[in-house]
Amino acid sequence: MKLGLIWFGNDLRSTDQKMLWRAAQEVDQLVCLYCDEPHVKHPSRYATQGMSTIRRDFLLEGLDDLAMHLESLEQSLFVSQHDAATSITLLLNALPISHIYRNHHGGWDEQQTLRQVANDFPDVHFHIDHGLTLFEPWQLPFQVTALPASFSTFRRLVENIDIASPMPIVRELPPAPNLNLPLIRPWQVEPIQGFHTFVGGEEAAQQQLSDYFATDLPRNYKEVRNALDGWENSTKLSPWLAQGSLSAKQIKACLDVYERDNGANESTYWIYFELLWREYFHWYATCYGKKLFLPGGLSNKQTQTSFYAERFRKWSQGNTPYPIVNACMKQLNKTGFMSNRGRQIVASCLIYELGIDWRYGAAYFEEQLIDYDVGSNWGNWQYIAGVGADPKGGRHFNLEKQTEQYDPNQHFIKKWQGHEFDEQLDSVDAADWPISPH
Structure with a gap:
């Protein structure tokens, strides 16, 4: 047996x-x-x-x-x-x-x-x-250990590869043996602490997948994907994709049906484009291993950041001099979710405005995000910090311009009380001496 x-x-x-x-x-x-x-x-x-x-x-x-x-x-x-x-x-x-x-x-x-x-x-x-991926390793036109150094090169090499159809549900499984071990127990439902925007599990995942592709939203995805808030401005599938209660192949299959029935455009392609980004970071994590967590990333270059406990605490609580950053962080802490644009904004702030080692931000996202994925999270933080897969060497966003472009009327900032913050960022200097209030 x-x-x-x-x-x-x-x-x-x-x-x-x-x-x-x-x-x-x-x-x-x-x-x-x-x-x-x-x-x-x-x-x-x-x-x-x-x-x-x-x-x-x-x-x-x-x-x-x-x-x-x-x-x-x-x-x-x-x-x-x-x-x-x-x-x-x-x-x-x-x-x-x-x-x-x-x-x-x-x-x-x-x-x-x-x-x-x-x-x-x-x-x-x-x-x-x-x-967990769209492609099997044997389908890739390169060895995983020779992953292209940029996403653009990766995308050009793989975007036309055929993707296998999702497998149906298995109808029968062998029985479980008698199991009586002290460290391993049958699953028992644990109490949930409250009502949340997202509900975990395969049933909820399939419902959101079906609901999204039953609308015209995919046809406008590229135009609205950078919005800081709003349920309909992105697919909202990433939490279930990260949990694995939904597969990338299942999303691609639904996208293919949608394009067949409704026509393809740049926005529907962009949904696939985002799946390819996730795919890239999966193989990125596989290829580079523990380099994903080094301060200098893939090149091990010296970074001009450190750790300031007070600044990090204020950033994580949404209590900085930057209202758009505060609003994004308060949204994250309340919901476990943040838009892709918001993630780029707050990451840039932590690294370039506050001078903090990017790994502290990546770890905080790991703690909070319900769609946390090791490759996507740490890889994207490396990308912003300029120590990863970005040939341009990092992304420093102008926070005023980001606010003007993505929250011109400050509806998002007002919703999440982004204007509420301490006037002074630091109460002590680099030697831990108190700084007098202005």
Whole structure:
């Protein structure tokens, strides 16, 4: 009798899930496991406190939805509160698991954990699929280790490659074995802390996907995508895409149908363009590994930033001399979401106006954003800081011009109380001596 393990991560869905189909065909019993990594819930080296309540609730909703889908297939979702390496080692020592199914995750930590477990258990068959991306590695016209240095080059090389259709939902899974281990328990619903704009899980993801492409909004996407606020000004699919309750292939398939039925234009192409950006950063994280987190990024060049605790705290709370930045940060803290334009604005402010190491901003986004994706987040921060995939060497935005262009009547700033801030940015100088108020 063959026993398999599905190792879930940022792929909390039952549709377009190749590893479920593999397991259904290859093993007789199956354990479905999610590792609720403890390190994401605790303070980090970058003055952040761990996953925010809003992001945590979104994850819990996604797990609850996945558990219900598995239950409909007479399966169960098991959850470990310990790190993945410890949890899977425990399972492999306790049960005769011969097959492990896992989607490739681009992050350095995830790759290292997979390598560690695979090296420790060489007799186990590891089946690695690519359910988080549009393309399989073999489809790329270059080795992943030779990723193009710019997105523009990457896009030109891949944008016409055929993309596989999403896989349908699997209709039957092998049963779970009897499992009684102290560190691993069946999923139990955890209470959600309040009402949120986004609801995690595959059901909500499919609803938003269907609703968006049932409108004329895709035809105008490029014209409105830079708006700082408004539900209809972007697809709003990124949270579910990051959670994996929705796949990039599913979005592309719906986009193709929309273009077939309604015609293609520059805006519909731009939705695909944004998916390609996400794709690029996935392979970017895979290619560059821990360089994604170095202060000098890919080139390891010296940066002219430092860390100022008071400035960072005020930036994160939306209490700077820049109203548009304050409004964006208050929106993030309240909703777990921020427009792409807003992210660029606040990142530029942190780095160039406040002189703070970009990694602190990236870590704060990791704490707060419900659509946090390791490659997209850290890669985009490197892009703004000029230490990543930007041949022009960074992006320093003029905050007054950004306000004039994207919030000329200051409706967004007023909505989020961006004008409310302390008059003085610093209360101490570089030597921690008090600065007298002006």
